[in-house]
Amino acid sequence: MPKKTKSAGTAPATSPPPASWQLRLYVAGMTPRAVAAFDNLKKLCETHLAGRYEIEVIDLLENPKLAAGDQILAVPTLVRKLPPPMKKIIGDLSNEERLLVGLDLRRAIKGVKPQ
Helix, strand or coil: CCCCEECCCCCCCCCCCCCCEEEEEEEECCCCCHHHHHHHHHHHHHHHCCCCEEEEECCCCCCCCCHHHHCCCCEEEEEEEEECCCEECCCCCCCCHHHHHHHCCCHHHHHHHHH
């Protein structure tokens, strides 16, 4: 599982467009649940945010101090850093409808600015 994934953009590789959605996925090792969460998130982003997202995977087994910054209590946890406000979703991210609602993507798809 990659540490950081950016969606494909139309700009040259030397200056990719800034991602409008910054997502952090906190995991504790490359467990089947962590891999499933990443795969589910990647699929959702490619479907609904193609070219407009960045995923950063943070393995808390490698750097446990990073959990404090976003107040992570369980893994896997997805944190939407941008657009504000910050949102969190805990679990393997397999329920697409819950993920769309939790990230305010349903509103973004309809053209309404996330709140």
